[in-house]
Amino acid sequence: MSDIHQALPTQNMELNIGPSHPAMHGTVKVSVELDGETIVKSNTDVGYLHRGFEKMCENVTWAQCMPYTDRLNYVSPLINNFAFCQAVEKLLGVEIPERAKYIRVIAAEISRITDHMTCCAAMGMEVGGFTPFLYMIEGRDYLYDLVERLSGARITVNYARIGGVVHDLPEGFAEDCLATLDKAFKLVDDGDKMLTHNRIFIDRMNGVGKISAADAIAYGITGPFLRSTGVEYDVRKAHPYDVYDRMDFDIPIGDNGDCYDRWLVRLEEMRQSRRILEQALKQIPPGTVLLDNPHFALPEKDQVYTRIEGLMNHFKLVIEGARVNEGEVYSFSEGGNGELGFYIVSDGSGQPYKMRVRSPCFAIMQALDDILLPGAMLSDVVPIFGSINMIGGECDR
Amino acid sequence: MEALVQWIFANVAIPELFQPYVTAAIIGAGAGAIVTFAAIYAGIFIFFERRIGARMMSRVGPNRVGPQGVLQWLADAVKLIIKEDIIPDSADKPLFKLAPYLMAMGVFGGFAVLPFSHRVIGADLNIGLLYILAITSISVVGILMSGWASNSKWALFGGMRSAAQIVSYEIPTAMSLLPTVLLAGTMSTQGIIRAQAGEPWNWYVFHSPMMFILFFVYFISALAEGSRTPFDLPEAESELVSGYNTEYSGFRFAAYFLAEFANTWIAAAVGVIAFLGGWQIPFVSLEVLESATGLQAVGLELASLVVFVLKTLVLVFLIIQLRWTLPRIRVDQMMSLCWKYLVPTVFICTILMLGWMIILPWESMLALGIRVLMFLMGVGLLVAYVVRIRYNIVAAGDKVYAKWAV
Structure with missing residues (x-):
């Protein structure tokens, strides 16, 4: 009889979400310990997409690092390009031409929109809204077409150069860009209308994955994730680079630091990026887009084919690499997910001596096990993880 | 079926000895026809769901197998049948x-027990509605069994969620159908439809505000029982990969989907029977329908068939539309929706309905006036819905190439 009054022995269930799981975009494993459907403990395992980006860069010339940076955050590759160039330029102590700065702002903002669109689309899909996902992905594809016109590729852009960008904007780009933005934002608005005021969506997002501003700062979280907690920190405003100080835009911030705020912040940031784009396209001055400096910039093709100096310069730059001063530098800019930093050590040879990337989502992933997941339900894993916008290439490097 | 058997025995001379065999053969043929209908409906439903879903998501959808892809479901079925049936070790x-x-x-x-028209029905049981509620609950055993037997954690989660969901939503489903039974005085599906004869405002959904609410409660609960979005947590593809059928392949997998898709017909048809007047042709009274003979009878029979199928398909379309519009609800929210909102609502509505039936009998002028008023409101809602859909199709522009739709 006494057995009946004893509590039944129960045991928590261990569940491996990932590394290959529809919700774990990229490849990441989250082992969760479940009590019913509630998460007691979680153990996040990153690094499945580690390709040794930093080590690879030490074995190639400065210019050859550029295509590698495309593969960091592959939904906004242009921003990575510019962030890397910015670090090298800081080490060189050069100022890029005015027009190149504007082009970088324009290209980076287009990329930021594609990044946020991907994240918002995925957030919608992860709570079951497949239609808004496809709407936003369609919008993203229009913007990728624009990137393709600009750089010749949709994702592996390789568009920036040390000292500027590889070539000028194509003809009629400004009109094209504005027309495409209209098309893309119509789709964003559709997704917005379908989800933002949807009761089910609010229930799924509101109060889920909450993090306080103090915790977020302690974990080194930046970007939309930090701004959703109410901290008004945006590298573009706090430490303006390129020509962001001439742009008139607002930083959207949230109050609660939950998934719903992140969704709203990202939506609003897309609209602010559009504002920046409209201003930049209007203000952009004529001029060159690449510094004419033989130490790091390739000479004009006609120089290479007709003059020995040009040919030698080209040969030296391709075989030995750009001449970058000895020293070390940390440079950072606002990536799609937050502060994207490059720490570079140069020994004066044509190759980086050491390269280190501070990737924004790696910092957020740390908070996953400690703050975001415990206490949440199994179904909450997906929106929480989706709102991080963890990009394997950037997080695992 | 019973009527058919008696009619045959009355008109065709069949020796006493063979009568049981003939009866069995007729019943067998009828059952076969119904299962075939259900399977074919499920197949065609898959095609429509994919095409409508594609339209809503501005995709093209399947359009390669057969004209406009109408044979896609056959190709899928053939593929699933010839696939290896894998059972995990x-x-x-x-x-x-x-x-x-x-x-x-x-x-x-x-x-x-689902009728298709005035005379076409498998078996007109006097406990029809109860039978449907009872027999569709058997599927929960299957789901739980598959979740447990797969020996996969994902399947187990799917199975547990599904069991919790179906068992909870049985209550609002059954309770929301109760006032219909009270009004009709019978649980027979044909009997309920007969009671809603004549003008469209005699449909039970327009009987009173409570019935109007109950119709929506029924619809929501039926969605949940059929595990359709926004209640598709048992197979939430983004979290559970596939849910209770994760480990299944081949024809067993197809059986799950046949059942799930066929279930949309049941959900819609029961809604049509209990609230939307079933096969009643508007403005044709029951006497006309019963007393018609010859060609007129055939015509009316066909008309009632078309009416029933159309009404059901409208509800089915609504189910598909919801599937591609709404996100998925969380498991605890699903439970609280059921127990905190739907169950109290149906109880209150049922009690109010009892009072209403005592104070305002069916025949009184006031009750008729309210019915007409409710009917006009319903028509207004329908018109608003159609206008809105048309607006969206027009706004989508050339992505929709179904020109007839606009």
Whole structure:
């Protein structure tokens, strides 16, 4: 009889979400310990997409690092390009031409929109809204077409150069860009209308994955994730680079630091990026887009084919690499997910001596096990993880 | 079916000895026809769901197999039948094999009492509605069994969620149908439809505000029972990969989906029977329908068939539309929706309905006035819905190439 009054022995269930799981975009494993459907403990395992980006860069010339940076955050590759160039330029102590700065702002903002669109689309899909996902992905594809016109590729852009960008904007780009933005934002608005005021969506997002501003700062979280907690920190405003100080835009911030705020912040940031784009396209001055400096910039093709100096310069730059001063530098800019930093050590040879990337989502992933997941339900894993916008290439490097 | 058998015996001379065999043959043929209908409906439903979903998501959808892709479902079925039937090594094999049949049995069994027109019905049981509620619940055993027998954590989660969901939503489903039974005084599906004869405002959904609410409660609960979005947590693809059918392949997998898709017909048809007047042709009274003879009878019979199928398909379309519009609800929210909102609502509505039936009898002028008023409101809602859909199709522009739709 006494057995009946004893509590039944129960045991928590261990569940491996990932590394290959529809919700774990990229490849990441989250082992969760479940009590019913509630998460007691979680153990996040990153690094499945580690390709040794930093080590690879030490074995190639400065210019050859550029295509590698495309593969960091592959939904906004242009921003990575510019962030890397910015670090090298800081080490060189050069100022890029005015027009190149504007082009970088324009290209980076287009990329930021594609990044946020991907994240918002995925957030919608992860709570079951497949239609808004496809709407936003369609919008993203229009913007990728624009990137393709600009750089010749949709994702592996390789568009920036040390000292500027590889070539000028194509003809009629400004009109094209504005027309495409209209098309893309119509789709964003559709997704917005379908989800933002949807009761089910609010229930799924509101109060889920909450993090306080103090915790977020302690974990080194930046970007939309930090701004959703109410901290008004945006590298573009706090430490303006390129020509962001001439742009008139607002930083959207949230109050609660939950998934719903992140969704709203990202939506609003897309609209602010559009504002920046409209201003930049209007203000952009004529001029060159690449510094004419033989130490790091390739000479004009006609120089290479007709003059020995040009040919030698080209040969030296391709075989030995750009001449970058000895020293070390940390440079950072606002990536799609937050502060994207490059720490570079140069020994004066044509190759980086050491390269280190501070990737924004790696910092957020740390908070996953400690703050975001415990206490949440199994179904909450997906929106929480989706709102991080963890990009394997950037997080695992 | 019974009527048909008696009619044959009355008109065709069949020796006493063979009569049981003939009866069995007719019943067997009828059952076969119903299951075939259900299976074919499920197949065609898949095609429509994919095409409508594609339209809503501005995709093209399947359009390669047959004209406009109408034969896609046959191709899918052939593929699934010839696929290897894989049973995981660590699965509980007898249960694993049995589960899909239980699921299919529960759903296909429901078709027996669903009428299609004035005279076409598998079996007009006097407990029809109760029978449907009972037999469709068998599928929960199948789901739970598959979740357990698969020996996969994902399947187990799917199975547990599904069991919790279906068991909870049984209550609002059954309770929301109760006032209909009270109004009609019978549980027979044909009897309920007969009671709603004549003008469209005699449909039970327009009987009173409570019935109007109950119709929506029924619809929501039916969605949940059929595991359709926004209640598709048992197979939430973004979290559970596929849910209780994760480990299934080949025809067993197909059986699950046949059952699930066939279930949309049951959900819609029961809604049509209980609230939307079933096969009643508007403005044709029951006497006309019963007393018609010859060609007129055939014509009316066909008309009632078309009316019933059309009404059901409208609800089915609504189910598809919701599937591609709404996100998925969380498991605890699903439970609180059921127990905190739907169950109290149906109880209150049922009690109010009892009072209403005592104070305002069916025949009184005031009750008729309210019915007409409710009917006009319903028509207004329908018109608003159609206008809105048309607006969206027009706004989508050339992505929709179904020109006839606009």
